[in-house]
Amino acid sequence: MSTDVAHPRAADAARPTSRVFTLPDLGEGLTEAEIVRWHVAVGDRVAADQVVVEVETAKAVVDVPCPHAGVVEALHGQPGDVVEVGAPLTTIAGADAPHEQHRTEERAGSGNVLVGYGTGSATRRRRTRARPGPVAPRAGGGGVPRVLSPIVRRLAKQHGVDLSTVEGSGPGGVILRRDVEAARESAPVHELPSRSGEVRTPLRGLRGAVADKLTRSRREIPDASTWVDVDASRLLEAREALRERGIGLLALLARFCVAGLRRFPELNASVDTERGEIVQHGQVNLGFAAQTPRGLVVPVVRDAHEMTTAQLAEAIAHRTERARAGDLAPQHLTGGTFTLNNYGVFGVDGSTPIINHPEAAILGVGRITDKPWAFQGELALRKVTQLSLTFDHRVCDGGTAGGFLRYVADCVEDPVTALADL
Numbered sequence: 001m002s003t004d005v006a007h008p009r010a011a012d013a014a015r016p017t018s019r020v021f022t023l024p025d026l027g028e029g030l031t032e033a034e035i036v037r038w039h040v041a042v043g044d045r046v047a048a049d050q051v052v053v054e055v056e057t058a059k060a061v062v063d064v065p066c067p068h069a070g071v072v073e074a075l076h077g078q079p080g081d082v083v084e085v086g087a088p089l090t091t092i093a094g095a096d097a098p099h100e101q102h103r104t105e106e107r108a109g110s111g112n113v114l115v116g117y118g119t120g121s122a123t124r125r126r127r128t129r130a131r132p133g134p135v136a137p138r139a140g141g142g143g144v145p146r147v148l149s150p151i152v153r154r155l156a157k158q159h160g161v162d163l164s165t166v167e168g169s170g171p172g173g174v175i176l177r178r179d180v181e182a183a184r185e186s187a188p189v190h191e192l193p194s195r196s197g198e199v200r201t202p203l204r205g206l207r208g209a210v211a212d213k214l215t216r217s218r219r220e221i222p223d224a225s226t227w228v229d230v231d232a233s234r235l236l237e238a239r240e241a242l243r244e245r246g247i248g249l250l251a252l253l254a255r256f257c258v259a260g261l262r263r264f265p266e267l268n269a270s271v272d273t274e275r276g277e278i279v280q281h282g283q284v285n286l287g288f289a290a291q292t293p294r295g296l297v298v299p300v301v302r303d304a305h306e307m308t309t310a311q312l313a314e315a316i317a318h319r320t321e322r323a324r325a326g327d328l329a330p331q332h333l334t335g336g337t338f339t340l341n342n343y344g345v346f347g348v349d350g351s352t353p354i355i356n357h358p359e360a361a362i363l364g365v366g367r368i369t370d371k372p373w374a375f376q377g378e379l380a381l382r383k384v385t386q387l388s389l390t391f392d393h394r395v396c397d398g399g400t401a402g403g404f405l406r407y408v409a410d411c412v413e414d415p416v417t418a419l420a421d422l
Contacts, residue, residue, distance in 0.1 A: 018073055021066045021090045023083045026057055030209055033057045034152075034177070035081050036170055040090075044072045052090055055083070056176060061327045070094040079174050080152075152177055155205075159184045178326055181293050206295045217357040220273070225352040226401055227388035230409045231375070232368050236383055238415040242309075250288065250342055251313035252419075256411035257340050257363055258284050258304050258312075259422050264404040266396040268337050270358040278395050287336030287356060288316060289343070292324045298356055299323050300336040309419065344368060350386040361391040361401070363408065387412070 023033060033055035040052045048069040055062055070092040077083055152175055156163050161183045168175035203211055217223075239249055261268040261284050269280045286304040290297055299319035304312060322328040339356040344367035353364040366386040373382035387409055391401045411418035 018091055018093045019068045019070070020088045021052075021068055021092060022086050023055070023089050024064070025085055026062070030057045030085075032082055032084050033062070035077050035079050035083060036061060036174075036176065037079055038075055039063075040072050040075075042072050042075060046070065046072060046092065056178075060330070060333060062330055064089070066090060066092065068092040079170055152180055156180045206297070210296055213357055214354050217355050221271075221355050221357065222393045223355055223390050224393050224398070224401070225388055225390045226398065226405055227350060227386055228405055228409050229371075229384055229386050230412045231373055231382045232385045232412050233383040235412050235415050236368065238419070245310055245313070246317065247309055247313040250340070251309060251316055252415060253342065253363075253365060253408075253412075254286055254288065254301070254304065254312050254316060254340055255309045255422065256408045256415075256418060257338065258286060258307075259411070259418070260404045260407045261338055262305060263407060264396075264400055266400050267361040267391060267404055269360045269392075269395045270337070271360070271392065271394055281337045283337070285335050285337045286312075287339040287359075288319075289339065289341040290320050290323045291345075292326070294326060297323050297328070297333065298336060298339055299328060299332055300334065302331070302335065309422075338362070341365070344385065350388055352388060353390050355390055355392060359392075360395045361389060361404075363405075364388040364390070385412070 026033060034057075036054040036056050038053050040046055040050075046052060046066060046069060048067055049065045051063040052066045052072075053064050055064055066089075071094055072090060073093040074091040076088040076090065083089065153163075155161075155177060156166075159180070161180050163175060163180075166175050166179050166183045167173070169179050170176045201207075235249065235252065238252060239247070242252075265280055268284055269278055271277070272279050283303050284305040285300050285302045287298040287300045290299055299316075299322075301307070301312065301315045301319060304315075307315065319328060319332055322332070336356060336359060338359055339353075339362040341351075341353050341362055342365045343351055343353070344365050347367055349366045349369070351364050351366070353362045355362050364387070366388070368383050368385040370381050371384040372379055373384055374380075375382055387405060389401055389405045
């Protein structure tokens with residue numbers, strides 16, 4: 001008489017596995033995020049690529065999908081907690097192996113699963129974070145608690161915002177960064193000076209991410225700048241004629257930039273330093289600088305070369321609105337191949353803009369102002385602006401850069417003819 005005994009290895013194989021899903025690489029130099037709300041609870045069954053948590057970065061509120069299918073065994077953090085990239089978010093019991101795309105990204109070193117965030121092999125800096133302190137009661141009583149993250153506390157302290165007067169917009173009245181920023185806009189800002197009278201502001205969050213990116217651009221890219229003054233009188237006339245269609249100056253300039261990049265594709269490129277190659281992109285993903293309450297961000301209009309001028313205008317308006325609201329989708333914040341910067345809205349004539357790494361060029365536009373100008377053989381008062389192009393000298397020489405800049409300048413001076421040919 002025999003007795004069947006399960007083989008130890010077979011038993012191990014049948015035993016359900018657990019996988020820890022960590023906060024993925026958020027891109028754009030961001031190394032941490034604040035948990036806003038969970039979309040799942042312990043015991044819930046999740047499918048692969050199901051959104052499990054909403055987090056807030058220095059740039060936007062992002063839905064994070066989990067690559068594993070199974071049952072939620074643990075949630076590592078509560079709303080208001082700040083989580084470092086690579087730190088555990090959830091543990092999934094009985095989890096399937098991640099998709100091949102996720103395995104490839106993990107081997108590349110990023111662990112990224114967010115659409116539109118791209119992966120990178122560079123090692124991210126890790127900063128030690130203090131855990132959130134005791135939960136504070138909600139202002140106005142009632143015993144309903146709110147959770148204050150270290151980022152929110154620090155921002156409130158930095159700008160003199162009394163948290164007891166702030167109503168939280170997060171779940172259960174959690175005070176988020178956007179709540180502090182809204183309170184700051186409606187109250188005087190009080191920086192905390194040191195004993196010597198100087199003011200020190202931590203280089204973190206969005207400001208830190210921008211600083212890292214611009215520093216890398218200056219460090220890695222041998223840039224050069226060229227500029228030209230142009231008569232924009234007819235451009236303003238075209239704007240007035242198209243105003244009812246919702247087409248403004250930025251959309252017209254974007255249209256001309258996209259057309260210029262199709263004629264000078266060398267500038268629609270980036271440099272792969274690891275492989276020593278210039279990568280010329282097949283699509284134009286146009287970024288444009290936008291000032292928001294959080295600071296400067298660069299929303300991206302993907303496949304801009306396939307859009308009409310009206311579609312470009314609509315996309316730019318949408319990205320600008322969402323960027324200022326702080327909830328722009330990840331795929332609209334990354335992946336740009338060229339950037340347009342209209343700094344003329346700040347009342348300045350010219351600048352030498354810094355390239356938005358890893359792109360190869362950026363076009364800057366100054367304010368449009370009355371200046372004496374030679375027009376049809378006579379001196380006249382015309383609407384004049386300055387266009388400045390900063391380009392990566394590794395991808396092209398001055399002839400190509402000058403050709404692109406001259407093409408855009410000609411479009412600005414005769415926009416009706418230019419639009420008729422596009």
